Every structure is written in C-alpha cells, then in structure tokens.
Amino acid sequence: MSIDPETLQGLPKRIGVYIFHGQGSLPIYIGKSVDIRSRVLAHLRAENESEMMAQTQRVEVIETAGEIGALLLESQLIKQKNPLYNIRLRRIRNLCSLQLKNENGFLTPEVVTGKDLGLGQVEGLYGLFSSVHSAQNKLRELADPYRLCLGLLGLEKISARGCFGLQLKTCLGACARLESRSEHDARLLEALDALKVHAWPYAGPIDLVEQQGDWVQRHRIQNWRYVGTWCSKSTDYPVNVQKSFDLDTYKILVKPIMMGSLPFEFLPHS
Ligand SMILES: [Zn+2]
Incomplete structure (x- = not known):
C-alpha cells in the first residue's frame, strides 16, 4: 500500500471527485463518491484493485457542492485524462438514433445518423446507439415481447403470405392484415417509449x-x-x-x- 494512514485520515468524508496519481504525470484512476474517504478505503480493501492501489502515490481530491457536480466533473476528467484503470470510455463519433417516419399514417422506424441529427433538440428520436447495427439490434430485441412485425419494421422481407415471424407466431400479423396497422403501430410506440431522447425542454440555458x-x-x-x-x-x-x-x-x-x-x-x- 502506497498511501500512508495520515493521508487517508485527511481525506474528507464528503462528496466529490478523487484522483489517484502514480509516478507519471497522468492520473491512473478517477472516481466520484458521496463519501470520499470511505470510497478510497474500499478501493484499498478490494483484492482485485491491489495492483492499482500499489501504484497510487498520491490522492487528489476535488470536493463538489453536490452529486451532479461530481458526476459532471468525473465524466469530463476521465475523457480528458484517460486514466489507465478507468474503463475506457469509447468516444462515439457518430451517434445513431431511431426516428419514426410517418408514411400515409403508417409508422416506420428508420435509423438516422450524422452530426445534423439535432440530438437533444428535436422530438421523435428514440435510443442513442453507437452504430446502425446496434440500433437495428435494439429494434429486433423489442419486436419480440411486443409481437411486432420485423417486415414492417424494415428488418426483413415480407412475402405474399406475410413475414417469417408470422409462421413462428412472433408477429401478430399486421403484415398479412390479421391485425390493423394502427394496432401494430400503437405497440411500436409503446415499445419505443422508454428509449425516447428528450429534446432540451427550455428556450435557453x-x-x-x-x-x-x-x-x-x-x-x-x-x-x-x-x-x-x-x-x-x-x-x-x-x-x-x-x-x-x-x-x-x-x-x-x-x-x-x-x-x-x-x-x-x-x-x-x-
Ligand atoms: Zn409480420
């Protein structure tokens, strides 16, 4: 253990961000807690963190007035400093989302991507994904419990007899007019609701x-x-x-x- 007991006693039992420094100039780990001293002690006790703690020579503390401040600061610092022992936060260059296109009253989800998505500023976006593939996977995942039609979702072809899911009874049959399209679309909206990307609700900052x-x-x-x-x-x-x-x-x-x-x-x- 490289942190001496005196240093530990000096750590505040308050909210904020703590930074473990090793020999190099860059921090080796950054975390946040509502009780910094207890959290650092927990790191010291954790067996699988012994390597990190052995390398830690100094603990830097930045207290914050509340939890949001600590979370924002931690997230910023991790991105800036990229500490060795933090899980790498992959910078996502092109976020994708699902947007419902309304064609003649029928809703069709489309994967939208690119810088001018208006993320956080426009309504009608669902989910934030790192790739088109993961957006489509999410749709597939939702289709099952909500018994949606993969054909109508644009993920499979529909034959004259309906989609493949209809034979497997995973689709309730909107593709073969066994249920109305509006019933299908109502379940689609229900399925997507939890993924809704909220537009910024205020006019300014x-x-x-x-x-x-x-x-x-x-x-x-x-x-x-x-x-x-x-x-x-x-x-x-x-x-x-x-x-x-x-x-x-x-x-x-x-x-x-x-x-x-x-x-x-x-x-x-x-
Ligand atoms: Zn179907």
Whole structure:
C-alpha cells in the first residue's frame, strides 16, 4: 500500500471527485463518491484493485457542492485524462438514433445518423446507439415481447403470405392484415417509449444549483451540453466545456432535469 494512514485520515468524508496519481504525470484512476474517504478505503480493501492501489502515490481530491457536480466533473476528467484503470470510455463519433417516419399514417422506424441529427433538440428520436447495427439490434430485441412485425419494421422481407415471424407466431400479423396497422403501430410506440431522447425542454440555458451551507455551485447547461460550473469558492467562471452533444452528459442530466428534482434558474438568452 502506497498511501500512508495520515493521508487517508485527511481525506474528507464528503462528496466529490478523487484522483489517484502514480509516478507519471497522468492520473491512473478517477472516481466520484458521496463519501470520499470511505470510497478510497474500499478501493484499498478490494483484492482485485491491489495492483492499482500499489501504484497510487498520491490522492487528489476535488470536493463538489453536490452529486451532479461530481458526476459532471468525473465524466469530463476521465475523457480528458484517460486514466489507465478507468474503463475506457469509447468516444462515439457518430451517434445513431431511431426516428419514426410517418408514411400515409403508417409508422416506420428508420435509423438516422450524422452530426445534423439535432440530438437533444428535436422530438421523435428514440435510443442513442453507437452504430446502425446496434440500433437495428435494439429494434429486433423489442419486436419480440411486443409481437411486432420485423417486415414492417424494415428488418426483413415480407412475402405474399406475410413475414417469417408470422409462421413462428412472433408477429401478430399486421403484415398479412390479421391485425390493423394502427394496432401494430400503437405497440411500436409503446415499445419505443422508454428509449425516447428528450429534446432540451427550455428556450435557453439553465443553471442547476447545488448548495452546501453557504457554498454554491451552478452548473450551466444548454441543449444538454455542459457549459461550465460557477463556484462561489472560486474565481473561475464558466468556460465552454462541451461543444457538442455528449451521451454521458445526457445520461447524467436527463433524469434530474426532466423530473425537475434539482433547483434551477433560467438565464436570459441572447
Ligand atoms: Zn409480420
């Protein structure tokens, strides 16, 4: 063990990000916890982390006023520093999503991709995927419990007798007019509902406010993009942290923002 007991005792039992440094200039691991000291102790006790802990010479701590701040900071730092012992976060260059095309009242899912998807800004997108293939796999996966027609979903050919799934009784038969297309499409919408990609619900940026006593941090968010954190303890002002839509940031923010579980303030937008 390379961390001395004194250092351990000095770690705060508070929320924030901790960074393990080894000999080199880059951190070897970055994590976040609501109780930094206990979490670091848990790393020391974990048998499968003994190699990492043996290399750790110094623990750097950045406390935050709340959990969102810790999650945003951790995610940013891991992407910037790419520490050896963090699971590699693959930068996804081209996110794909599913969009429902309405043709003559019939809904057909299409895989859409590319920079001008308007991710986080337009409604009617479902799921975020790293490839066309994984988007199609998700559709296949959903088709089964909802008894959807792979033919109508554009994943298989439909013959004169309907799709192959009809013979296997996995498809309820919208392809052979055994049920109406609208019944089929209603189940499709139901199946996709949990994957809905929320459009940014405000006209401009907001500040999510986290507070501990008189310590205040405001995380500025616009179109799901993390702009920066203003901190009452620091003279650093928000910088343009993220220039485009980021999947991890969206995942951190979507629940608290859609459920309104954190106090926030609207900002005048230009
Ligand atoms: Zn079918």
